[in-house]
Amino acid sequence: MALREINSKMVEATVVPGQRLFSQRGAMLAYKGDVSFTPNIQGGQGGIMSMLGRRVAGEATPLMTVEGSGTVFFGHGGHHVQVITLSGDTLYVEADRLLAFEGTLQQGTMFMGSQGGVMGMVRGQVTGQGLFTTTLKGHGSVAVMAHGGVFEIPITPQRPVHVDPQAYVAHHGDVRNKLSTALGWRDMVGRGSGEAFQLELSGSGAVYVQASEEKL
Amino acid sequence: MSAYGPPGGAGPVVYDPMTLPVDDNVNKYTFCVELKSGQWFLQKGKMIAYYGAIEFNGIGHGRLDRLVRTSFHSPLHAIDWVVADGSGKMLLADRAFDVNSYDLDNGNLTIRSGNLLAFQPSLTLKQSIVPGFLTLIGTGKFVAASNGPVVFMEPPIRVDPQALVGWADCPSPCHHYDHGYMTGVMGGLRAMTGLGGASGEEHQFEFVGAGTVLLQSTETLMAEQATGAVPSEPGVPGGGVPGGHGQPPGAPRLPGQLGDLQRRFGL
Numbered sequence: 350m351a352l353r354e355i356n357s358k359m360v361e362a363t364v365v366p367g368q369r370l371f372s373q374r375g376a377m378l379a380y381k382g383d384v385s386f387t388p389n390i391q392g393g394q395g396g397i398m399s400m401l402g403r404r405v406a407g408e409a410t411p412l413m414t415v416e417g418s419g420t421v422f423f424g425h426g427g428h429h430v431q432v433i434t435l436s437g438d439t440l441y442v443e444a445d446r447l448l449a450f451e452g453t454l455q456q457g458t459m460f461m462g463s464q465g466g467v468m469g470m471v472r473g474q475v476t477g478q479g480l481f482t483t484t485l486k487g488h489g490s491v492a493v494m495a496h497g498g499v500f501e502i503p504i505t506p507q508r509p510v511h512v513d514p515q516a517y518v519a520h521h522g523d524v525r526n527k528l529s530t531a532l533g534w535r536d537m538v539g540r541g542s543g544e545a546f547q548l549e550l551s552g553s554g555a556v557y558v559q560a561s562e563e564k565l
Numbered sequence: 566m567s568a569y570g571p572p573g574g575a576g577p578v579v580y581d582p583m584t585l586p587v588d589d590n591v592n593k594y595t596f597c598v599e600l601k602s603g604q605w606f607l608q609k610g611k612m613i614a615y616y617g618a619i620e621f622n623g624i625g626h627g628r629l630d631r632l633v634r635t636s637f638h639s640p641l642h643a644i645d646w647v648v649a650d651g652s653g654k655m656l657l658a659d660r661a662f663d664v665n666s667y668d669l670d671n672g673n674l675t676i677r678s679g680n681l682l683a684f685q686p687s688l689t690l691k692q693s694i695v696p697g698f699l700t701l702i703g704t705g706k707f708v709a710a711s712n713g714p715v716v717f718m719e720p721p722i723r724v725d726p727q728a729l730v731g732w733a734d735c736p737s738p739c740h741h742y743d744h745g746y747m748t749g750v751m752g753g754l755r756a757m758t759g760l761g762g763a764s765g766e767e768h769q770f771e772f773v774g775a776g777t778v779l780l781q782s783t784e785t786l787m788a789e790q791a792t793g794a795v796p797s798e799p800g801v802p803g804g805g806v807p808g809g810h811g812q813p814p815g816a817p818r819l820p821g822q823l824g825d826l827q828r829r830f831g832l
């Protein structure tokens with residue numbers, strides 16, 4: 350595994366020749382050895398079409414390619430960092446939460462409407478994800494940023510998980526999500542509990558939640 | 566284990582003057598200093614509470630002149646520092662940043678001026694040659710804050726200027742510029758047009774030699790004090806007002822960078 354947490358806000362990445370690493374631009378804290386940082390016009394992997402797709406989808410975070418041999422330390426903005434290791438499944442995460450990820454992972458963009466039609470699009474608006482979100486698929490590790498500490502909640506078919514849309518960070522596995530509303534007359538007269546919208550995740554996998562309702 | 570209460574979870578720990586730790590952390594974010602008719606230097610506004618009879622005097626003319634003369638050699642900073650004098654216990658904290666104390670034993674350590682909270686007068690404070698940094702020399706204890714825990718590294722290492730907290734025992738760092746991707750045909754095109762942007766990692770501080778480098782895990786800085794602006798004298802590098810030579814303030818321009826034009830397009 351190329352990424353390793355040093356403390357709650359810093360990750361260490363080992364770079365070996367022939368294996369690329371992508372990271373958010375400007376997120377390098379320090380490095381040892383012979384490492385080069387190249388800004389990535391395409392904002393990640395794939396060809397020109399992938400790049401266009403990301404531009405249109407608004408998921409084009411400024412990324413850079415990290416190559417060479419050595420050790421690199423990443424951290425950004427004092428945000429907490431969580432390393433997620435993927436073994437074949439897909440991680441759904443907002444592109445600006447990506448701190449660094451291994452080049453072995455396949456990056457893609459997903460239309461929120463493809464999961465639940467119009468409600469999926471509404472869900473994207475409520476969670477602040479917009480209409481599109483980024484997917485990472487394959488084997489490798491990802492460092493994801495969050496405001497406040499991150500905890501992982503497993504999702505099993507018997508136990509769906511409800512998450513505050515603002516505290517949602519990422520999820521992986523075979524998970525269906527839908528926006529559940531608990532709107533009542535109180536919300537109409539402005540005396541709501543402030544928890545009218547929840548993200549319901551069901552299936553099998555895991556969801557990552559941050560201990561804050563602040564967006565990055 | 567919770568930092569805020571006993572393992573049983575019976576609620577928060579209540580401290581009184583007897584149970585407060587002596588020259589130690591109360592929790593990750595608060596440090597307690599005990600004064601026994603002694604003195605400590607501290608940065609203005611970092612004291613959050615105190616027990617006992619402690620006086621806080623600004624550094625200036627008066628009875629503290631001798632103390633200031635022997636252990637405070639930074640006229641630029643005089644207005645940001647006060648001397649705590651008396652007996653009691655005082656708590657230091659800074660915006661929920663992690664606070665830690667460090668012991669120097671006949672050593673030297675250079676630290677970013679905004680990160681230093683307090684120090685014992687047995688240490689001597691001087692301005693580092695590197696602007697924005699202060700050097701502590703001697704034997705004693707000091708307290709410093711960092712965004713996230715401090716990570717200690719051994720040279721050789723290259724560090725993002727914003728992530729650097731300080732360094733001990735090693736020679737002063739030098740600048741390292743890294744813009745290999747801007748060379749060659751494609752690189753030149755990139756530099757000319759500004760397309761593709763910059764990686765944001767073209768400039769680091771490079772440390773060599775033996776010693777320890779202190780890193781914080783973020784690039785968000787604490788408010789920086791305009792320090793190290795040395796008087797304009799012959800033989801003093803960087804003397805005078807920073808950026809007073811027609812060069813815009815901030816990082817020196819890299820070869821091939823468009824500067825104003827590039828900034829205007831937000832690249």
